[in-house]
Amino acid sequence: DLVTSRMSELRELPNVIITGDLNIVHTELDIKNWKGNHNKTAGVLDSEIAYVDRWIESGWVDVARQLTGPVQGPYTWWSYRGKAFDNDAGWRIDYHLASPAMAQRAQSVHVDRAVDYASRYSDHAPLRIIYS
Structure with a gap:
């Protein structure tokens, strides 16, 4: 597809980050309720996950995962329904995908999560990564 093709071109450049x-x-670690959503909900379908797999396998680095390691989250999105935010029942769907050279420059990651539900300005929280 066009996105994967363009990403292949960009990956060859040394200092590229695709964010958004x-x-x-991408994995069970990226959603609080994997069993309830996997292959039932948009964003957690195997056909969608296969795109992220292809990008990672082609050399793109999921920088947040690289920095956090194999831990649950950190989530960047919470539904407005129920008490998803209060219970940290979120999804990690915001990414920094970096070229290998750029990924080596990543120093720290932080999800700028609001302190409480009332302080939220979006259903997403900014994913901030510091690069040298």
Whole structure:
């Protein structure tokens, strides 16, 4: 597809970061309720996850995962329904995908999560990564 093709071109450049809301979780670690959503909900379908797999396998680095390691989250999106935010029942769907050279420059990651539900300005929280 066109996105994957363009990403292949960009990956060859040394200092590239593709950021944004992909609306796709990549693994079980990226969503609080994997069993309830996997292959039932948009963003958690195997066909969607396959896109992220292809990008990672082609050399793109999921920088937040690289920095946090194999831990649950950190989530960047919470539904407005129920008490998802209060219970930290979120999804990690916002990414920094970096070229290998740029990924080596990543120093720290932080999700700028509001302190409480009333302080939220969006259903997403900014994913901040510091690069040298």
